[in-house]
Amino acid sequence: MTAATDTFEPSRAHQTWRRWKSRGMSVLLGVCAVAVISPLFLVLYFLVSKGASALDWNFFTQLPKPTGELGGGMANAIVGTLMLLGMAAVVGVPIGVMGGVYLAEYGSDRANYWIRFAADVLNGIPSIVWGVVVWALLVVPFKTFSAYAGGAALGFMMIPLIMRTTEEVLVLVPQSYREAGLALGIARWKIITVIVIKTALKGIITGILIATARIAGETAPLLFTALGNNFWNHNLSEPIAALPLQIYNYAISPYDDWHRQAWAGALVLMGMILTLNIIVRVISRGHNKSN
Amino acid sequence: MSQSAILPEATPLIRATSHWPDRSFRWLAIGAACMILLLIALVGWQLSRGAHLAMTAFGPGFLTSSKWDPVTDEYGAWPFIFGTLLSSFLAIVIAVPLGVATALFLTEMAPLRLRQPIVTLIEMLAAVPSVIFGLWGIFMLVPWLRDHLFQWIAHSWLGYLPFFKGPIYGVSMLAGGIVVAIMILPIITSVSREILRSVPNLQREAAYALGATHWEVIRIAVLSYAGRGIFGAAVLGLGRALGETMAVTMVIGNRPEVSASLFAPGYTLASVIANEFTEANSDLYISSLFELGLVLLVVTFLVNAAAQLMLRTLTGQGMGKIK
Numbered sequence: 001m002t003a004a005t006d007t008f009e010p011s012r013a014h015q016t017w018r019r020w021k022s023r024g025m026s027v028l029l030g031v032c033a034v035a036v037i038s039p040l041f042l043v044l045y046f047l048v049s050k051g052a053s054a055l056d057w058n059f060f061t062q063l064p065k066p067t068g069e070l071g072g073g074m075a076n077a078i079v080g081t082l083m084l085l086g087m088a089a090v091v092g093v094p095i096g097v098m099g100g101v102y103l104a105e106y107g108s109d110r111a112n113y114w115i116r117f118a119a120d121v122l123n124g125i126p127s128i129v130w131g132v133v134v135w136a137l138l139v140v141p142f143k144t145f146s147a148y149a150g151g152a153a154l155g156f157m158m159i160p161l162i163m164r165t166t167e168e169v170l171v172l173v174p175q176s177y178r179e180a181g182l183a184l185g186i187a188r189w190k191i192i193t194v195i196v197i198k199t200a201l202k203g204i205i206t207g208i209l210i211a212t213a214r215i216a217g218e219t220a221p222l223l224f225t226a227l228g229n230n231f232w233n234h235n236l237s238e239p240i241a242a243l244p245l246q247i248y249n250y251a252i253s254p255y256d257d258w259h260r261q262a263w264a265g266a267l268v269l270m271g272m273i274l275t276l277n278i279i280v281r282v283i284s285r286g287h288n289k290s291n
Numbered sequence: 292m293s294q295s296a297i298l299p300e301a302t303p304l305i306r307a308t309s310h311w312p313d314r315s316f317r318w319l320a321i322g323a324a325c326m327i328l329l330l331i332a333l334v335g336w337q338l339s340r341g342a343h344l345a346m347t348a349f350g351p352g353f354l355t356s357s358k359w360d361p362v363t364d365e366y367g368a369w370p371f372i373f374g375t376l377l378s379s380f381l382a383i384v385i386a387v388p389l390g391v392a393t394a395l396f397l398t399e400m401a402p403l404r405l406r407q408p409i410v411t412l413i414e415m416l417a418a419v420p421s422v423i424f425g426l427w428g429i430f431m432l433v434p435w436l437r438d439h440l441f442q443w444i445a446h447s448w449l450g451y452l453p454f455f456k457g458p459i460y461g462v463s464m465l466a467g468g469i470v471v472a473i474m475i476l477p478i479i480t481s482v483s484r485e486i487l488r489s490v491p492n493l494q495r496e497a498a499y500a501l502g503a504t505h506w507e508v509i510r511i512a513v514l515s516y517a518g519r520g521i522f523g524a525a526v527l528g529l530g531r532a533l534g535e536t537m538a539v540t541m542v543i544g545n546r547p548e549v550s551a552s553l554f555a556p557g558y559t560l561a562s563v564i565a566n567e568f569t570e571a572n573s574d575l576y577i578s579s580l581f582e583l584g585l586v587l588l589v590v591t592f593l594v595n596a597a598a599q600l601m602l603r604t605l606t607g608q609g610m611g612k613i614k
Binding site: 018019021022025026028029030032033035036037039040042043046047050094095096097098099101102103105106107111115117118119120121122124125126127128129130131132133135136137156159160163187188189192193213214216217218219220223224227244247248251252259262263266269270273274277 | 312313316317319320321322323324326327328330331333334337338340341388389390392393395396397399400401409412413414415416418419420421422423424425426427429430431473476480504505506507509530531533534535536537541561564565568569580581584587588591592595596599
């Protein structure tokens with residue numbers, strides 16, 4: 001009989017144990033959350049403390065100095081990264097946006113299922129594999145590493161990202177807008193471009209900026225496409241410098257002065273990416289309020 | 292979203308006024324969607340074409356051979372496959388418990404005011420480029436691991452295990468695993484969080500009504516319900532970990548050896564391609580690197596497809612939308 005009452009009426013000690021266990025687990029989960037975000041602060045702290053001291057006017061205006069000479073900058077790499085991002089956008093934005101238009105406006109459920117699946121697969125391809133593929137596609141036939149190849153590799157990586165975000169915002173445009181357009185006798189392509197895309201334009205631009213921020217720091221696809229360059233280059237069919245490449249090359253070099261510059265370059269790159277993210281946040285905040 | 296149900300066949304009016312622009316715009320959209328399929332085919336075709344020479348030279352033995360010697364032109368993939376699998380496994384072992392715990396903290400525990408800031412910080416962590424984690428890894432993390440954590444492990448009872456034997460260089464399989472873990476934490480956390488948020492509140496209320504404590508609610512009502520989705524999140528994280536290149540290359544030590552010790556340097560499929568591709572001076576060497584790329588592509592494809600299918604079936608069962 002005593003055993004039976006035990007199961008029906010748990011002892012006070014057991015109750016207390018359960019309550020403390022619950023509190024203990026709460027604390028543990030909180031500690032885990034802190035552990036997850038602490039690397040961000042550690043990385044940012046070292047970027048600022050190591051990078052800021054190496055940042056000066058020369059860093060933004062001068063070319064890298066040859067081995068052994070102190071000083072110099074990464075002006076060409078900063079411009080090179082911007083040029084590569086521009087070329088990537090030329091490849092990625094039209095295909096990505098039009099693919100999103102297909103998914104939202106034209107595709108049947110069945111076709112959409114497979115195209116979305118394919119976009120996810122494409123998104124999962126490791127960045128180094130893109131480097132190898134674009135090398136075989138654009139470097140070998142033209143017998144030279146080039147800015148075009150680097151831009152194409154980054155552009156291919158942008159396509160699935162932009163496609164999915166574009167689709168997501170186009171689907172949010174109310175059907176009644178499209179029906180109103182049809183009722184006025186407007187051609188369907190005009191309905192899509194002038195009404196649907198225009199309504200969702202903020203969201204589409206946000207998606208493009210997110211994709212740009214994602215690929216801005218990519219290094220692996222550029223290793224054997226854009227290659228890197230220690231000089232100014234305005235000829236797109238020749239190797240071009242890029243900030244992530246320069247950071248990588250300097251980081252694995254044995255020279256202290258180059259390490260210092262790598263930190264400075266990393267700080268600038270991180271600054272560019274965070275700026276893009278902040279712009280996205282500002283845009284999408286306005287978007288939410290207007291709804 | 293099938294449009295055809297809402298916008299049926301074009302009316303004669305539309306067809307008369309805008310025949311060819313409408314059709315060509317539609318074909319542009321179809322073309323863009325087909326580009327996706329074309330790109331996948333292109334990747335597969337280019338890699339197999341490049342790998343053809345190595346495939347015919349070494350056959351399936353390429354995958355199990357441990358010899359990687361550019362001087363004698365003999366190549367085997369096993370050290371790199373081993374390194375990729377082991378470093379990704381370590382990353383998953385570290386990142387999944389931490390990521391799920393953080394997701395639980397965010398959905399079940401944290402004060403509402405704290406939730407959005409923490410989510411924003413995790414998104415920022417996801418925005419840090421691989422090469423910057425690598426830079427931080429080389430100059431900050433690896434020296435700290437070498438001088439403190441690894442020393443501590445080696446001198447504790449863990450040091451008697453074969454996994455923690457041998458000289459400590461700092462750059463090692465374990466360092467690679469830790470860096471990759473940091474890099475896949477954001478995706479594991481955010482997907483787990485989506486899944487936990489889709490657990491119906493009725494589940495929680497029912498457990499509370501039975502007198503469960505906060506932790507018991509999480510364990511009984513939330514975790515058991517979300518278990519499969521969290522597994523999907525872990526597989527998605529694994530897919531990311533396998534292909535991680537720059538940061539791993541910078542901290543794993545880049546030595547093609549198979550060692551039981553996690554303190555020993557290793558090499559991964561992605562990092563050997565990154566390091567040796569531009570130096571490869573024979574056709575067979577380049578072709579072998581292509582075959583490594585092909586192996587990496589096939590493995591990541593299988594893992595990612597499995598994760599997508601797992602998370603898709605869950606969404607089909609009303610587990611909410613997963614991005």
